[in-house]
Every structure is written in structure tokens, then in C-alpha cells.
Amino acid sequence: MKRFLWAIVIGGIAFFVLCGAVEFYQSRVDNNYSYKYWYMENHRHEVVTLLLGDSYIENAINPGLMGKGTFNLARSSRWIYYDDKLLEKYIADMPNLKQVILGMGYKPPYFKSYHYPESESNEPEMNEHEKYMYEKFMHIRYDDNSNHWLGLYRGYIDPGTLIGNNLLCDSLGYERVDGQSVNWRLEHNVDSNVFHQKYAKEQVAEYTGYLKDMARLCHLHKVRFIVITPPCHDSYIVNVRQEGLDIIHGIIENVRSEYPIEYIDYLQDEEYRADSIYRNCSHLNSIGADIFALRVKKDFGL
Amino acid sequence: MLFNSIQFAIFLPIVFLLYWFVFDSFIKKSKNQLRLQNAFVVMASYVFYGWWDWRFLLLIAFTSFCSWGSGLLIAKAETRKKAKTWMWLNIVLNLGILALFKYYDFFASEFAELFNVSTVGLLLKVILPVGISFYTFQALSYSIDIYRGKIEPTKDIVAFFAFISFFPQLVAGPIERATNLLPQFLKKREFDYDNAIDGMRQILWGLFKKIVVADNCAVFVDHVFSNYTNETGSTLLLAAIFFTFQIYGDFSGYSDIAIGTAKLFGIKLMRNFNVPYFSRDIAEFWRRWHISLTTWFRDYVYIPLGGSRVSKAKVVRNTFIIFLVSGFWHGANWTFIAWGAYHAFLFLPLILTGKNRKYTNQVAEGRRLPTLKETGQMLLTFFLAVMGWIIFRAESIGQAWEYVRGMLQFGTLRACYRFFTLPEIRLTSLFVVIMLVIEWLQRDKQHGFEGIEKLYLLHNKYLRPILYALLLLLMMVFGGKHASFIYFQF
Structure with missing residues (x-):
């Protein structure tokens, strides 16, 4: 028995030492989260235009074309909670900030969790990967009980983020994606059941709450608050429903009733019908990101 | 409690240490040492099982008690006929509980659909207790084996409860036979590195x-x-x-x-x-897949029906029975029955040509x-x-x-x-x-x-x-x- 217990103790120590090594290694490897955090900690005073949102913004607006002082703080797959918390954390100490541009896609207000089957059946929970990455690299906790270790060791973390250098964005936070996915028309189809998910209403209400809070913060600090719905390809739009559009426009009107908010819906804009500007049916590629950045700049007079 | 959960990662070492250090070494001199260790196994298993829903414990305790009692009654019966009656009573009781929890709503809704009547008030909508099919079959094997004279009934109710509820295999098997597992709870276990x-x-x-x-x-x-x-x-x-x-x-x-x-x-x-x-071939597949269930059906259903040593028509019947029942064991849905039937069709040519044990x-x-x-x-x-x-x-x-x-x-x-x-x-x-x-x-x-x-x-x-x-x-x-x-x- 003594021999067995020793084997377990040695194995246990080795396990915890390895866990420590993973933590140490991770803290030495850069990724988009750690870079964006570093930038905001060190260069927030220079930021004039701050881009927030998910992949619809991170990959779809090239900040280099939007004028000096633009930084893309958006992060793929994030829930609006993190945008609100980032804004809350930094806005008071951003003397040059003139406008905040937030992307609001057609689907994201319904998906707190990006695991679709789970969203349909269970109460949506925050994506564990996001929890882990924001907590570890941007020091924003989702809730008091969240623990990035649990996320890591329950297999919720994308192994790629643990192994390699995942710094994919440029110095202005833009993650450039060239060309198209192989099955670009087929991926990211609009789920027609999205409005009828069990918790769709609750998620939209939660989303509206965070959006309103961001509008409040901008209003308080005399910063323009701009919301845009990025363009999508025809193969995506064919599944878009008026019911869904009414909901996202309703969210904007709800916020506008209390705080100033500027909004343009580019979802079905005629300028974005060419196949060549899309990475997949709902995301622009680098060609599209350049075109879109210039358009947003022009439309909002930046 | 799931095996791949944090709770189990804490539960297992605690139970392991208490099992060997407190209920083995520490109270070695006690004449009740084995009984106390078995009682601890039962307690730990009930904590493990009750983690899902404590109400399930009442059911498993009831099943265990009835099966234990039936074993004693079968052995005490003066005639073979009486022994058989006790055995069947236990089978009907256990399968009745299983049917009630697992199959009643299925049959009730099928009945309602067939005769176009409303299901309002017809369905029980009870929660299916985790692992009920596994421990029910384990309990059944005990009374059947006693009736067949393969094992002696045990008077040790604690050991019997440990046999039914032993937490590692309680909720998803292997479905143990009393002949294999029960004797292990009746003798002292030794730690082997x-x-x-x-x-x-x-x-x-x-x-x-x-x-x-x-x-x-x-x-x-x-x-x-x-x-x-x-x-x-x-x-x-x-x-x-x-x-x-x-x-x-x-x-x-x-x-x-x-x-x-x-x-x-x-x-x-x-x-x-x-x-x-x-x-x-498919016959070999079934000798290697979920062995504890397939051998259970072989020993307690297929062979009593005559197995393959009967006329070809009966072999076909027996094959279908065993595969359909096996499919239905998995759940109350036509898909499981169809899955069983599909395998029966694949298995039949092999058994009819005598190539099933090739x-x-x-x-x-x-x-x-x-x-x-x-x-x-x-x-x-x-x-x-x-x-x-x-x-x-x-x-x-x-x-x-x-x-x-x-x-x-x-x-x-x-x-x-x-x-x-x-x-x-x-x-x-x-x-x-x-x-x-x-x-x-x-x-x-x-x-x-x-x-x-x-x-x-x-x-x-x-x-x-x-x-x-x-x-x-x-x-x-x-x-x-x-x-x-x-x-x-x-």
C-alpha cells in the first residue's frame, strides 16, 4: 500500500507541476487577447476611435484605413458583456477618445453561448473558452465563481491557444483574413430557429442591458456611440427574416429612447454583393475589410 | 456523480483511503470488520448514487431488499414449485418496477395514438432513475441463480446491498452476476499493488x-x-x-x-x-460488445428458450426474441427495437448455417x-x-x-x-x-x-x-x- 500511495503522490506532484508549467508557458506566449490588453494598458491615451464587437468587426474593419488613433479591440466570438466591461474599465482614462464603434451582427444578440445545441436546450452559459481567455489575459472575470482553471481542465479551452503563438492581429488589433474558406457559402448558415430558442428573449434582454450601459458610459464621457450591423453575403441574407431584423432594430430603438446612439444597418447593403469580398457567407475577408472600413469612415464622418 | 467530474476526483480518494485505512487496517481485530467495510461500501455507493437524486435511493434499497428476501425464500421453499413461485415473484416485481419507470409512458402514448385518445392523465411522466436497467438485471440474476442451484443465498444483507449498489458499476455496468461479485463481498479483500x-x-x-x-x-x-x-x-x-x-x-x-x-x-x-x-462477423461483434448484457440474455433468456439446439423455426424465433429484447432494454423507443431487429437479421444467416462461432x-x-x-x-x-x-x-x-x-x-x-x-x-x-x-x-x-x-x-x-x-x-x-x-x- 505504501508503495502505491507513493506512486500516486509522485504522479500527483508531477501533475500539479505540469499544470504550473502550462500556466507559466501560457503567460509567455502572445495571443490577440494579451496583445490587446497590453495595448490598452499602454496606449489607451492615444485612441480616438475604439472598435468593439466580435469577429464581424475584428476581421471586418481595417483600423489602419480609418484614421490615426483607431484601435480594433473586438474579439472573435465574444459576448457583449466583455465589451461593456472593457469600456467601463478604460473610458474614464481615454482623453482622446471621440467615438466607440460597436458591431451588432444579425445573430449575436441571441447567442450568449456559441455552442448552438446547448443554447437550444439548456439555459445559455457563457462560453468557457471566452471566460478563460478574458480572465487570464484581459483580467476581466465573468462572475465571482468563474475560474479559468476549471475551464482549462474541463477541456473547454481550444488547445491551439495553449500550444502555439496565437498573436494573429496586427499592431492595431486587426486580424487580417485573406481569401475564402473552402465551403464559404455553406458555413455559418442563419439558424431559422434562432428567434424561437427557449432563452432567446432572455438573451436579447441581457444584450440590450449591456448595450444600454455602453451607451450610458459614452454619453457620460461625451463620446459618440456608433452601432453597425456588418454586411453579409446573399447566401446568408436569403435566410434572414424580417422578424429577426425587427428584433435587432428594436434593440437599437430601445437604447435610443434613453441615450444617444448612431446606427447603420449594412446587412443587405448593395455595395457588398460581390463574392470576392467574403471569407465566408457572414464574414468579410481582407478585401471586404478595407472597403468596409472606408465606408464606415465616410458614413460617420470620422 | 460522473466519473469524469471534479466531485468524483475528490470522492474516490476519500473512499479509497477510508476503505483501506479505517475499515480494513484500523478495525482489523473487530469480528465485524468485513461487515463494517461492506457497510461502508454501501454508504459510499449510496452517496455516489444519491448525488443524482436522493429519491432514487429508496428504489434501489427496495429492489435490493426484495431480491435479498426472495433469495432466502427460494432456498427455504419446501418444493421446487414454491421456489419457482418466489423466483417469479421477484422477477415480476423487478421487471414491474423497470416497466413502470422506463416503459409505461411509451406504451401509454403508443396506445393513445393507436386508439386516438388523449394522453392527458394517462402518462406518469416520472424521471427515469439512473442505471435502473443495470441494477435490476443484476438483482434478477441473483434469484434466478439461486433457483438454479448455482449459488447459495446469503444471509448477509449488508454484503448483498454492497453487491447490488457497488458504485463503480452501479449506473452503467458491467452487469455483474451474483456468482462472480457476491462472493467477493463475503470474504476479506486484500490490497494488491x-x-x-x-x-x-x-x-x-x-x-x-x-x-x-x-x-x-x-x-x-x-x-x-x-x-x-x-x-x-x-x-x-x-x-x-x-x-x-x-x-x-x-x-x-x-x-x-x-x-x-x-x-x-x-x-x-x-x-x-x-x-x-x-x-x-456480426456474431463475433456480439461476443465482444457489451459482453455482460449479451451473456446475461444468453444465459437467462436464450438458453432457457432452447438456444440453437432446437428446430430452425425456433432458432429464428429465439434469435429475434433475444435481439428485440436486447434492443428494447436500451430504451422505450421503436428505434431500439429496430436496431435489435436489424442485428437479428444480420445474425440469422450465421446461426442458421452454423457459422456463428467461426x-x-x-x-x-x-x-x-x-x-x-x-x-x-x-x-x-x-x-x-x-x-x-x-x-x-x-x-x-x-x-x-x-x-x-x-x-x-x-x-x-x-x-x-x-x-x-x-x-x-x-x-x-x-x-x-x-x-x-x-x-x-x-x-x-x-x-x-x-x-x-x-x-x-x-x-x-x-x-x-x-x-x-x-x-x-x-x-x-x-x-x-x-x-x-x-x-x-x-
């Missing part, structure tokens, strides 16, 4: 199959099966193959963890899987690689199993049919695109290949990690625990998100 180390390795292997293989396959499988009407043939085929590995990794992984855990407590459970996807040895015995013929046989059997799993996984027979129809429409090569573009699928495929290679190399062993200390790097006794820890860490990092075990629902 080699056995315990082998148990730890088996747990690790089971976790790999469950967390890394099955849970990663589940992500793709769940997505495709819930959107099967929008998917192309090659995607559907790929998802069906992934489900074939998912269910194997899930269930055999659970069995390995259960058997390995039992070894830590000095208990030997029966083998439940023996590399079924290396079978050369392959009783291990494939490529004494050789490193199989012959071309063996490879072809294994692939064909695997493909037949895949088709069966589609029926099993589908929500309804209609869905299974639509799925198979969709699979035959190879309009695009989207699955191949997916395969090469999605890193998750590439990674999951790699894990499946690793599992298959290890299982192939270890096919004459009890599990994938048996005897691995003889391998080159693992010779060093200090290096071994470090490598195990590394493997555990990698498993956690690369593990999928699907937490529960498929067979819990049965």
Missing part, C-alpha cells in the same frame, strides 16, 4: 476513450444529427462513423473506469468490451497485421455496425430512414472539405486513430494500457507516474465538452 496500479492504468485508458475520443466525436455528431436534413451524404456518413466511435469510447471507457476503480478496492469485475470493432479467437493471432481477407471482413462488419448505430442514434425510425437516404446521396464532397478544413475534425480523427492503434496492439490484453510498464520509456518506475500525469493533463486539455455518459439513460 500490481492490481491497483493496473486499475489506475485502466482508469486512465477509460478516461482517454471517454474524454478525448467520445466527447470530441460528440461535438460533430450532435451537430450533424440535429441538422441532418441540411447535410450532404458524405457528411452524414462521416458523422455516423464518428458516432460509432463515440458510443464505443463512451461506453467502453465507462466500463474501463468502472473495472479499474473496482480493482482499487480489491474487487474484480467482468470484462465488458473486447475490441468489438476488430470483429470479423471466429472465437483473436483476429491476426500471433501476427502483427491482419490478412487482406481479415481486413475486408473487419471493414464489412464495421460498416454493418455503423448502419446499426444510425438507427440507434436517431430520434425515430423515420429520421433513421431519412438519414440513411441522405447518406446515399453523395452530391458533394463536403465531408472531405470539412475533414481537411476543420481542425477539430482532424484532431478528433487523430484521437480515434490513436485509440484504434493502441487497441490493435493490445488486443490480446484486458485494456489498452495493460502491461505498458514493459515498454521502452516506461521501464523507469520514477518516470512512469510523470508520464501518466502528462497524459492526464493532455487528456484534460484535449478533451471534449460532452460531460455525461450515453449509457446512463438506459
Whole structure:
């Protein structure tokens, strides 16, 4: 028995030492989260235009074309909670900030969790990967009980983020994606059941709450608050429903009733019908990101 | 409490230490030492089981008590007829409980649909107690074996309760026979280092199959099966193959963890899987898949019906009965019955031509690689199993049919695109290949990690625990998100 217990103790120590090594290694490897955090900690005073949102913004607006002082703080797959918390954390100490541009896609207000089957059946929970990455690299906790270790060791973390250098964005936070996915028309189809998910209403209400809070913060600090719905390809739009559009426009009107908010819906804009500007049916590629950045700049007079 | 949960990672060491240090060494001199240790097993098992829902405990305690009592009454009966009556009373009681919880609503709703009556007030809508099919069958084997004179009834109610509720195999098997497990609770267990180390390795292997293989396959499988009407043939085929590995990794992984855990407590459970996807025909597949259930049906249903030593018409009848009942055991849905019938059709030609026991040895015995013929046989059997799993996984027979129809429409090569573009699928495929290679190399062993200390790097006794820890860490990092075990629902 003594021999067995020793084997377990040695194995246990080795396990915890390895866990420590993973933590140490991770803290030495850069990724988009750690870079964006570093930038905001060190260069927030220079930021004039701050881009927030998910992949619809991170990959779809090239900040280099939007004028000096633009930084893309958006992060793929994030829930609006993190945008609100980032804004809350930094806005008071951003003397040059003139406008905040937030992307609001057609689907994201319904998906707190990006695991679709789970969203349909269970109460949506925050994506564990996001929890882990924001907590570890941007020091924003989702809730008091969240623990990035649990996320890591329950297999919720994308192994790629643990192994390699995942710094994919440029110095202005833009993650450039060239060309198209192989099955670009087929991926990211609009789920027609999205409005009828069990918790769709609750998620939209939660989303509206965070959006309103961001509008409040901008209003308080005399910063323009701009919301845009990025363009999508025809193969995506064919599944878009008026019911869904009414909901996202309703969210904007709800916020506008209390705080100033500027909004343009580019979802079905005629300028974005060419196949060549899309990475997949709902995301622009680098060609599209350049075109879109210039358009947003022009439309909002930046 | 799930084997792959934090709670179990805390529960197991506590129970292990108390079992060996308090209820074995510390109270060694007590004449009730064995009884106290068994009582502790029952208590720990009830905590484990009650973690889901404490109300389930009342049911398992009732089943255990009735089966224990019936055993004594069977043995005491003055005539064979009376003994038979007690045995049947226990069977009816146990199957009645099972039917009530598992099948009543199914039959009631089918009845309502057939006669076009409302189901309002007709359905019970009770929660299905976890693992009820497993422990009910275990309890049944006890009274039947006493009636058959295979074992003596035990007066030790604590040992009997430990036999029914032993936590490693309580909720998803292996379905133990009283002849194997009960005597182990009636005698003192000795801690054996080699056995315990082998148990730890088996747990690790089971976790790999469950967390890394099955849970990663589940992500793709769940997505495709819930959107099967929008998917192309090659995607559907790929998802069906992934489900074939998912269910194997899930269930055999659970069995390995259960058997390995039992070894830590000095208990030997029966083998439940023996590399079924290396079978050369369906008969061999069924000798290697869920062995504890198939042998249960063989011994308690098939052979009493006459088995294969009767007329051909009766052989056909017996084969269908055993496969249909086996399918229905999995759940109250026509898909399970259809799955059973599908396998009966595959099995019949073999048994009618006397070829059902053609392959009783291990494939490529004494050789490193199989012959071309063996490879072809294994692939064909695997493909037949895949088709069966589609029926099993589908929500309804209609869905299974639509799925198979969709699979035959190879309009695009989207699955191949997916395969090469999605890193998750590439990674999951790699894990499946690793599992298959290890299982192939270890096919004459009890599990994938048996005897691995003889391998080159693992010779060093200090290096071994470090490598195990590394493997555990990698498993956690690369593990999928699907937490529960498929067979819990049965």
C-alpha cells in the first residue's frame, strides 16, 4: 500500500507541476487577447476611435484605413458583456477618445453561448473558452465563481491557444483574413430557429442591458456611440427574416429612447454583393475589410 | 456523480483511503470488520448514487431488499414449485418496477395514438432513475441463480446491498452476476499493488476513450444529427462513423473506469468490451460488445428458450426474441427495437448455417497485421455496425430512414472539405486513430494500457507516474465538452 500511495503522490506532484508549467508557458506566449490588453494598458491615451464587437468587426474593419488613433479591440466570438466591461474599465482614462464603434451582427444578440445545441436546450452559459481567455489575459472575470482553471481542465479551452503563438492581429488589433474558406457559402448558415430558442428573449434582454450601459458610459464621457450591423453575403441574407431584423432594430430603438446612439444597418447593403469580398457567407475577408472600413469612415464622418 | 467530474476526483480518494485505512487496517481485530467495510461500501455507493437524486435511493434499497428476501425464500421453499413461485415473484416485481419507470409512458402514448385518445392523465411522466436497467438485471440474476442451484443465498444483507449498489458499476455496468461479485463481498479483500496500479492504468485508458475520443466525436455528431436534413451524404456518413466511435469510447471507457476503480478496492469485475470493432462477423461483434448484457440474455433468456439446439423455426424465433429484447432494454423507443431487429437479421444467416462461432479467437493471432481477407471482413462488419448505430442514434425510425437516404446521396464532397478544413475534425480523427492503434496492439490484453510498464520509456518506475500525469493533463486539455455518459439513460 505504501508503495502505491507513493506512486500516486509522485504522479500527483508531477501533475500539479505540469499544470504550473502550462500556466507559466501560457503567460509567455502572445495571443490577440494579451496583445490587446497590453495595448490598452499602454496606449489607451492615444485612441480616438475604439472598435468593439466580435469577429464581424475584428476581421471586418481595417483600423489602419480609418484614421490615426483607431484601435480594433473586438474579439472573435465574444459576448457583449466583455465589451461593456472593457469600456467601463478604460473610458474614464481615454482623453482622446471621440467615438466607440460597436458591431451588432444579425445573430449575436441571441447567442450568449456559441455552442448552438446547448443554447437550444439548456439555459445559455457563457462560453468557457471566452471566460478563460478574458480572465487570464484581459483580467476581466465573468462572475465571482468563474475560474479559468476549471475551464482549462474541463477541456473547454481550444488547445491551439495553449500550444502555439496565437498573436494573429496586427499592431492595431486587426486580424487580417485573406481569401475564402473552402465551403464559404455553406458555413455559418442563419439558424431559422434562432428567434424561437427557449432563452432567446432572455438573451436579447441581457444584450440590450449591456448595450444600454455602453451607451450610458459614452454619453457620460461625451463620446459618440456608433452601432453597425456588418454586411453579409446573399447566401446568408436569403435566410434572414424580417422578424429577426425587427428584433435587432428594436434593440437599437430601445437604447435610443434613453441615450444617444448612431446606427447603420449594412446587412443587405448593395455595395457588398460581390463574392470576392467574403471569407465566408457572414464574414468579410481582407478585401471586404478595407472597403468596409472606408465606408464606415465616410458614413460617420470620422 | 460522473466519473469524469471534479466531485468524483475528490470522492474516490476519500473512499479509497477510508476503505483501506479505517475499515480494513484500523478495525482489523473487530469480528465485524468485513461487515463494517461492506457497510461502508454501501454508504459510499449510496452517496455516489444519491448525488443524482436522493429519491432514487429508496428504489434501489427496495429492489435490493426484495431480491435479498426472495433469495432466502427460494432456498427455504419446501418444493421446487414454491421456489419457482418466489423466483417469479421477484422477477415480476423487478421487471414491474423497470416497466413502470422506463416503459409505461411509451406504451401509454403508443396506445393513445393507436386508439386516438388523449394522453392527458394517462402518462406518469416520472424521471427515469439512473442505471435502473443495470441494477435490476443484476438483482434478477441473483434469484434466478439461486433457483438454479448455482449459488447459495446469503444471509448477509449488508454484503448483498454492497453487491447490488457497488458504485463503480452501479449506473452503467458491467452487469455483474451474483456468482462472480457476491462472493467477493463475503470474504476479506486484500490490497494488491500490481492490481491497483493496473486499475489506475485502466482508469486512465477509460478516461482517454471517454474524454478525448467520445466527447470530441460528440461535438460533430450532435451537430450533424440535429441538422441532418441540411447535410450532404458524405457528411452524414462521416458523422455516423464518428458516432460509432463515440458510443464505443463512451461506453467502453465507462466500463474501463468502472473495472479499474473496482480493482482499487480489491474487487474484480467482468470484462465488458473486447475490441468489438476488430470483429470479423456480426456474431463475433456480439461476443465482444457489451459482453455482460449479451451473456446475461444468453444465459437467462436464450438458453432457457432452447438456444440453437432446437428446430430452425425456433432458432429464428429465439434469435429475434433475444435481439428485440436486447434492443428494447436500451430504451422505450421503436428505434431500439429496430436496431435489435436489424442485428437479428444480420445474425440469422450465421446461426442458421452454423457459422456463428467461426471466429472465437483473436483476429491476426500471433501476427502483427491482419490478412487482406481479415481486413475486408473487419471493414464489412464495421460498416454493418455503423448502419446499426444510425438507427440507434436517431430520434425515430423515420429520421433513421431519412438519414440513411441522405447518406446515399453523395452530391458533394463536403465531408472531405470539412475533414481537411476543420481542425477539430482532424484532431478528433487523430484521437480515434490513436485509440484504434493502441487497441490493435493490445488486443490480446484486458485494456489498452495493460502491461505498458514493459515498454521502452516506461521501464523507469520514477518516470512512469510523470508520464501518466502528462497524459492526464493532455487528456484534460484535449478533451471534449460532452460531460455525461450515453449509457446512463438506459
